[in-house]
Amino acid sequence: MSTQQFAERGFRAAVVRQKGGPFRIESVNITQPHHNEVLVRVVATGMCHTDMVARDQIYPVPHPIVLGHEGAGIVEAVGENVTKVKKGDHVVLTFHSCGACRPCQEGHPAYCENFNDYNFSGARPDDGSHALCGHDQAPLNDRFFGQSSFGAYAIANVRNVVKVRKDAPLELLGPLGCGIQTGAGTVLNALNVGPGASFAAFGAGAVGLSAVMAAAAVGATTIFAIDVVSSRLELARQLGATHVVNSADDDPVEVIRAVTGKGVDFAMDSTGITSVIRNAALALRPTGAAAIVGASKPGAVLDLDVNDLMQNVKSVRGVVEGDSIPDVFIPKLIDLYLAGRFPFDKLVKFYAFDQINEAAADSEKGVTLKPIIRIGEI
Template sequence: MKTRAAVAVAPETDLEIQELNLDEPRPDELRVKMIASGVCHTDAIIRDQWYPVPQPVVLGHEGAGIVQEVGSAVSGFEVGDKVVIGPSFCSACKQCLSGHPMYCEIFYERNFGVQRGDGSTAFSTEDGESVGSHFFGQSSFAEYTNVPAHGAVKVPEDAPLELLGPLGCGIMTGSGAVLNVLKPKPGSSIIIFGTGAVGMAGMLAAKAAGASTIIMVDIVPERLEFARELGATHTVNSKETDPVEAVKEITGGGAEYALDTTGVPQVFSQMTKSLGVRGHGALVGAAKLGTEAPFDIGTLLVSGITITLVIEGDAVPKEFIPRLIALHQDGRFPFDRLTKTYPFAEINRAFADSAAGTTLKPIITF
């Protein structure tokens, strides 16, 4: 069948909306009519080749849609089901079997290989040229796409699909790092570096978990003000104030938990120094391959801190995404306040607004 899709053709170049051929779904796949897809920082860095992903390719990995066709080997799904699509994983390796599919031993191949295991792609041009597909198991910047069924999460019939796509990556990453990895106790303190969608999702999760001191750090005053509005108890403009000194003063020695959503080496270093004795910090921000960050092992040795590098919130999407939906419905996780919708034709404006920081979480609607 034919489908329109936004194709990444070169680094730092606008995506091109093209009409492509979409092949038949494999026995283990679903064909999904996309309703909406979030735009994530990872889409931008892959477009710009921070990671060596083959182009041309259809990106997008925060998709939500309606099942149109069910592969012959798939059970548990029917045509018409509403789904949010998460990352791909093998379901068979030690990490998948132990409940940590986001650390699948072939996660990179599955999500950045932009092809099926047999080397085929779902998309092609009229001339027969292969176009990369299955980015994060979905390539959701397309009106129709074929996805591995294991990555799809059924959601209730009344679920607002135009809103829920980012639960499959950006919102899951920030909130999952807090709820699944850091696990702040009620009454505890946490510092979060970065007030983008991932950082704000982490903040909302910390609030839902009962943290009583929530410190947000950024260099954009408007975002810090918005963080206060959403529940931050303290904000620090790191252009004006040393965040390490500020958090020690606020907490009386250092935060119990910390989250770095920036992937900036200097910020990572600040996070490690902001923790109190036996504090726990997590890094979720993506950096270019080979990026190294300073870590003062001499001074920090006696602090007993724990630092965890986290991918996709260490979530089990079929369990975690419904939990986030329930928290949202209960009014305890208002991530909808982070979003702004754009028509598919304006996808490049959504990328630009995200890069400029004027929109926290763009969502493309089809």
Template sequence: MEIEAAVVEEEGGAFDIETVELEEPRANEVLVRVVGAGVCHTDMVVRDQLYPTPLPAVLGHEGSGIVESVGSNVTRVEPGDRVVLSFDYDDDCHSCHDGHPAYCEAFFEHNFGGRRPEDGTSPISRDGERLSGRFFGQSSFATHAIATERNVVPVGDDVPLELLGPLGCGIQTGAGAVLNSLEPSAGSSIAVFGAGSVGLSAVMAADLSGCTEIVSIDLEESRLEKAAALGASEPIDPESVDDVVEAVRDRTDGGVDYAVESTGVPAVAEQAVETLTQRGTLGIVGAPPLGAEASYDINDLILNGRSITGIVEGDSAPQEFIPDLVELYRQGKFPFDELVTYYEFDEIEQAVADSENGKTIKPILRVGEP
């Protein structure tokens, strides 16, 4: 079938909407008519080839939509179901069997390879040329996407479908970093570095967890104001203080129990660990370029009992965690819609620009009718 898709031709190139061809779903695949698609920093990371997904490519990995058809082996969803598209995994390795698909041994191949890991094919082509069309198992910057039974998550019909796509990556990454990985106790303290969609999702999750001191650090005043509205007790602009580490320590009686680093800047990760109190834990979720390194004083970690943990996709099992987040949203306890600005599909370049310059926290493209 012919569909419309945003194609990135070359490193740093534009997201150009073109007509391409999409295969029918194979036995374990699902054809989804895309309703909404979140714009995530990772899309720009791949556009700029900081992660090596082959170009030309159709990106997009926070899709939501309606199932149109399913392969012969699919039993979890059927045509007409409303779904969120999340990351893909092999469902066969030790991590997947242990309930941690975000740490799938084949995660990179399934999400950044641009092809089906099983045979190296792509469901998207253009004039006979295969494009990378399995980005995060979906490539949802398109009117239709081929996903797998593994990475489609059914959702109810009482929430706006076009809103839910970012639950598949950015929102679940920030919320899951707190709720699934760090698991702060009520009354504890946390510092969240970066107040984009991931960082603000972490702030909301910390508030849900009962953290009584929630420090939000960002350079954008408007984002700090949003953080305060969503539960942050101590907003800090690094440019307004002499020393960020000392500012966090001063406002939290000597340091925080937990920290989340969502900026992807190694120097910020180095600062974040220094804000921890004894036996504190830093969760790193920001994605720097491959090969990026940060330095730590080993004795400082040892003598203070501090821990550093990497976190992928909020250590989420999407089939369970995304419905939990939807229910929290229904109950008014997780208002992630306050992060969202909508754009029409043909405004994708503006949405990307507004995300990169900080004007918009979480852009969502309206691709089709709910």
């Protein structure tokens, strides 16, 4: 099927038309890729908490919109200036960035000064155009994380397409583009956890457990997982946690100090709950560092003990997308997975495309850590 034929045909995508959803499977159309874009036939897309945050307009993305930002698929066509990938390549789709601002130029594309425009505006940032339209030809907001991959096809920019090895299970790889990358990258890139270190993951969802796996993979020897769901804590032990704390029953700061004496070298919060973030800071040893990676409600205020930070020389910082360079980091995670050292497949449950609302509900209830929506064939 040529690109022109495809552009004239409809395909299925999940459209959110009102605050709070639901995801509606509709027939949509797509433009041909622009000169710097890539048309991808989507095989499967992970579902992330941010999809629900956008569905519910906690992040004020425009509706109607096609969400989805952990896509994996096969290149169908490329724009005239694209040499990075070619038709038939297997790819993972990740966050978009401008490539021109200071953070991008300094090797931190996840901290792009134009991140919101490139990932949440609902349109191409350069000209305000859309890649998708409904069956009635009315434009649909798209470009969510530069991809909008809850559909059989997606158009991404060359900057947020990552070529991956073809012997890896493509339908499994989408979550590496955001959630898994965030947890693992925070440990390996932002905090630089190393052999013999102590680390605490506050929150044992997909992001937190990815951090636990990464800490174990690099040889951290004391690894805490803190959550209120017993099944998640049991899985954390299987994935490398040496200690687990159910914070509904025990004070995690007291437990961490009892085990370590002074606290952990590193901590990460993936809950976005300010009281939990405060515990992550309190659980640090002197000179320790904590990372905040979870999305809080707009306007949330964090209350920290300033003297604890100053006198104990602690640092608390935000981290986006694991401070990753996706073209480098995602292939590394795949290599670790295929070597048996990063078993993120244990977090996953697959759903058919028509079950997308069930997947969202299961994710929000904590029934499923990382849903992946099967959309197309490999």
